[in-house]
Amino acid sequence: MTDEEKEARARALVEAGKEEVLRRQRAIEEAARRAEEEVRLAKQREEAERRAAEEEARKKLEEEARRKAEDQLQKRLREAQAQAPQSTAAAHRAQQLLDADGGREDRTAPRAGAGAPRPAGGAPRPVGARPAGAAGPGGALRRPPMMPPPKRPTTPGRREDPKRRTGKIDVGAALNDEDTVRGRSLAALRRANEKEKRKMYSASEPAQKVYREVTIPESISVQDLANRMSERGADVIRTLMKMGQLVTINHTLDADTAELVVSEMGHTPKRVAEGDIEVGLGADQDAPEALQSRPPVVTIMGHVDHGKTSLLDALRATDVAAHEAGGITQHIGAYQVNLPSGQKITFLDTPGHEAFTAMRARGAKVTDIVVLVVAADDGIMPQTIEAIAHAKAAHVPMIVAINKIDKPGADASRVRQALLQHEVQVEEFGGDVQSVEVSALKKTNLDKLEEAILLQAELLDLKANPERAAEGTIVEAKLDPGRGSVATVLVQRGTLHTGDVFVAGAVWGRVRRLVDDRNNSVEVAGPAFPVEVLGLNGTPEAGDEFHVVDTESRAREIAEYRARRDRQAQLAKAAGGRGTLEEMLAGIRAGTAKELPVVIKADVQGSVEAIAASLAKQSTDKVSVRVLYSGVGGVNESDVTLARASKALIIGFNVRANPQAREMSRRDKVEMRYYSIIYNVVDDVRALMTGLLEPTYKETFLGNAEIRQVFRITKVGNVGGCYVTEGQVKRGAKVRLLRDNTVIHEGTLKTLKRFKDEVREVGAGFECGMAFENYEDIREGDIIECFDVEEIRPTL
Numbered sequence: 001m002t003d004e005e006k007e008a009r010a011r012a013l014v015e016a017g018k019e020e021v022l023r024r025q026r027a028i029e030e031a032a033r034r035a036e037e038e039v040r041l042a043k044q045r046e047e048a049e050r051r052a053a054e055e056e057a058r059k060k061l062e063e064e065a066r067r068k069a070e071d072q073l074q075k076r077l078r079e080a081q082a083q084a085p086q087s088t089a090a091a092h093r094a095q096q097l098l099d100a101d102g103g104r105e106d107r108t109a110p111r112a113g114a115g116a117p118r119p120a121g122g123a124p125r126p127v128g129a130r131p132a133g134a135a136g137p138g139g140a141l142r143r144p145p146m147m148p149p150p151k152r153p154t155t156p157g158r159r160e161d162p163k164r165r166t167g168k169i170d171v172g173a174a175l176n177d178e179d180t181v182r183g184r185s186l187a188a189l190r191r192a193n194e195k196e197k198r199k200m201y202s203a204s205e206p207a208q209k210v211y212r213e214v215t216i217p218e219s220i221s222v223q224d225l226a227n228r229m230s231e232r233g234a235d236v237i238r239t240l241m242k243m244g245q246l247v248t249i250n251h252t253l254d255a256d257t258a259e260l261v262v263s264e265m266g267h268t269p270k271r272v273a274e275g276d277i278e279v280g281l282g283a284d285q286d287a288p289e290a291l292q293s294r295p296p297v298v299t300i301m302g303h304v305d306h307g308k309t310s311l312l313d314a315l316r317a318t319d320v321a322a323h324e325a326g327g328i329t330q331h332i333g334a335y336q337v338n339l340p341s342g343q344k345i346t347f348l349d350t351p352g353h354e355a356f357t358a359m360r361a362r363g364a365k366v367t368d369i370v371v372l373v374v375a376a377d378d379g380i381m382p383q384t385i386e387a388i389a390h391a392k393a394a395h396v397p398m399i400v401a402i403n404k405i406d407k408p409g410a411d412a413s414r415v416r417q418a419l420l421q422h423e424v425q426v427e428e429f430g431g432d433v434q435s436v437e438v439s440a441l442k443k444t445n446l447d448k449l450e451e452a453i454l455l456q457a458e459l460l461d462l463k464a465n466p467e468r469a470a471e472g473t474i475v476e477a478k479l480d481p482g483r484g485s486v487a488t489v490l491v492q493r494g495t496l497h498t499g500d501v502f503v504a505g506a507v508w509g510r511v512r513r514l515v516d517d518r519n520n521s522v523e524v525a526g527p528a529f530p531v532e533v534l535g536l537n538g539t540p541e542a543g544d545e546f547h548v549v550d551t552e553s554r555a556r557e558i559a560e561y562r563a564r565r566d567r568q569a570q571l572a573k574a575a576g577g578r579g580t581l582e583e584m585l586a587g588i589r590a591g592t593a594k595e596l597p598v599v600i601k602a603d604v605q606g607s608v609e610a611i612a613a614s615l616a617k618q619s620t621d622k623v624s625v626r627v628l629y630s631g632v633g634g635v636n637e638s639d640v641t642l643a644r645a646s647k648a649l650i651i652g653f654n655v656r657a658n659p660q661a662r663e664m665s666r667r668d669k670v671e672m673r674y675y676s677i678i679y680n681v682v683d684d685v686r687a688l689m690t691g692l693l694e695p696t697y698k699e700t701f702l703g704n705a706e707i708r709q710v711f712r713i714t715k716v717g718n719v720g721g722c723y724v725t726e727g728q729v730k731r732g733a734k735v736r737l738l739r740d741n742t743v744i745h746e747g748t749l750k751t752l753k754r755f756k757d758e759v760r761e762v763g764a765g766f767e768c769g770m771a772f773e774n775y776e777d778i779r780e781g782d783i784i785e786c787f788d789v790e791e792i793r794p795t796l
Helices: 003-108 171-175 186-204 222-229 233-242 255-264 274-278 308-316 354-365 382-394 412-420 446-460 552-576 581-590 605-617 637-646 659-668 678-692
Strands: 213-216 219-221 252-254 268-271 297-302 333-338 344-349 369-375 398-403 434-437 471-480 484-493 501-504 507-515 530-536 545-549 594-602 623-632 649-653 672-675 696-713 717-730 734-739 742-754 761-763 767-772 783-792
Touching: 003 186, 003 255, 213 222, 213 255, 219 222, 219 255, 222 233, 222 255, 233 255, 252 255, 255 268, 274 552, 297 308, 297 382, 308 333, 308 344, 308 398, 308 446, 333 530, 344 446, 369 382, 369 446, 398 412, 398 446, 412 434, 434 446, 471 605, 471 623, 484 545, 501 552, 507 552, 545 552, 594 605, 594 637, 594 678, 605 623, 605 649, 605 678, 623 637, 623 678, 637 649, 637 659, 649 678, 672 678, 696 767, 717 742, 717 783, 734 767, 742 761
Parallel strands: 213 268, 297 344, 297 369, 369 398, 398 434, 594 623, 594 649, 649 672
Antiparallel strands: 219 252, 333 344, 471 484, 471 545, 484 530, 501 507, 501 545, 507 530, 696 717, 696 783, 717 761, 717 767, 734 742, 734 783, 742 767
16 A cells, blocks of 8 residues: 555544544533433423423312302392392381371361461471372372472483383382382393302402313324414413523424424323324224134245146146246236035135245245145255245145156155155154155146145134124235226135225225125125235235224324324434444445445336345445335336436336336437346346446566666656566566566556567567557666556456
8 A cells, every 4th residue: 555545544534533523522411411301201200290280289278268168159049039029018007007097187188289288387297187289189199389309319220211110129219219210130130149249259269270181192283282272372482481492383292302392282182103093903802702714815936937826826727937037937826716516715826936935935924824835756845945944934834745756757755755854854754744656747636635734724623703803914016007006805804895994014995896816896805815905005015914994084193193104114224224333344445335226116116025035135345226216007207207316226027117207318428228037137247246246457477677777768767678587578568567566556567679670579588579559668777567457357
């Protein structure tokens, strides 16, 4: 390394050390801040408890004062109601006395103005005499002449001409001629008492604040938090401003901040997780009396080209293998076979290629019985061993179907013996695993295989409850151009109906149509029934759980929560892929690994999963494959745009690009490759990854020459007269100029002459003339080292 490189690396190490120190300081500061925050939260909780106790005592005092006020008002109301009848009775008695007195004077005394002498001014009136203006004939009261009538007392808000006399009255009011004043009714008195009561309450007691238990999710807006507390949004914002946060009504708060706000305002916080929306989804157990027998689910597994799909076709009396590219199964299929006895068996066909490990594991997970297909002429192969491992991991019984017994060289006993090496002991060797010799081509012993399956199912006693909401597993999913997203579902519990609302992974929808394995529309699908579901709003992942829910709102909430969770997991995985500081330093020292970005589009979700997993296995420490995007469906314009921006390769597996995407790829020079067999994808990507690697160069020493004299030639420059001391010197080879064993220059030869002729090479012990390309600082005694560089192509 040169001095500059050493200094650069030393600086990089020093900067990395500084970053590590800063990171540790930040961690210590963060821990201190968290401790202070916990202390502050504890103080706030204590303050909230103290305030709650004070508030409880205040409530008790206010309640006692309110009861006393109510008792006083009730006492006053009873007194007023008791006085009202007594006053009315006294008024009636006074009126009767006045009427009786007037009648007696009419019979004994003469009229005024008829010559009757008036008594002296100071003389007392005789008993029974009327004063001036007393009642005349008929008992009517008359006033003296020339005396103005007394003014009628008026009351604000009362009418001048009342119609009746009601309400409170006494003898004085009757004698003073106030009988014409209209009194207040009992209803008016009652309303006045109620009004006074309300005034007293409003003046003595403030409005009672209601304290609530507030549910706090992982994130909540300020407006929603205020609504849950029944508080004004301005009060919540004011509380946040006191805590040092400037927010708006639409700002989103985290759960910790929202809990502090709720506690500060006196309410009781209740934290809930966002994942609680999934609580109760498929967790209930069925009652034993509700369970009914169901068909067994059988998965066909084994090595590639051992006849799994052909055996299934023979059972279904159809031809599926003829439609598979390359003659191998590259999709997981679900079929149901109706036996002549009326019984049914559901089969899952899994691919045998090594890339479809995830598909085989998924098939073993949802199955009841595994049928291991082994070719009698081929024996145990790698994917056969893998299928045995999947079956054992799923804890499901196994039936060995030894296929191709009609071919020359078939040896079923050799297959049974080979199975012993993998802890699979068949019944012929004293074990508990059934084995049946079959031939898919000749349709030999297919009935024995069906009997073995039904016998094993009878031992398992398979039952399910059909009278409940449907639950199942997504076996496969694809994007159909005419029907949209289509998912193959294996119903495990309950019955699926047309119109049911369901959620599968991060997508949801309503069942628009159900299609069986023979492309017939059905209305219902019971337990262990494979069916295609139409009506999804997206394409789910193969292997996702399928649940029918009550409402669309709940299905939408569950799907949105799962989408957010998956997106956060992907972001965390991408962030974690950058590595630690030590890994970054190791990358700096070793050089950054190259990447091959790809965009994968396939016809079904399982193929996308298998291709992405296979390409990820090809990555090395020198070059890796980075999947920018993978999805189901044809290649569209957005895929081409993404590939153009990232300089990525587009891989189309059993799909094609639309015309607009093809035109964009030609215009933008985006490479797009179509495949129908998965191992062709792996081979081509491996070749591309090899091409990304930088070739290595091997240096081969040729010889040394010593400069013994320097000549200056016009139009040529300095030419060294050299003597070859070791090896040989070739024209076109690389050379180095050494002075005192130090490399002064490295380049190529401009000329190599012997005498006056250009030569190709000069051996040891001969003299020659040499000149360098674009370099003339040569001296006597310098050594010219000649070497050759060989390029070595890299391999993964």
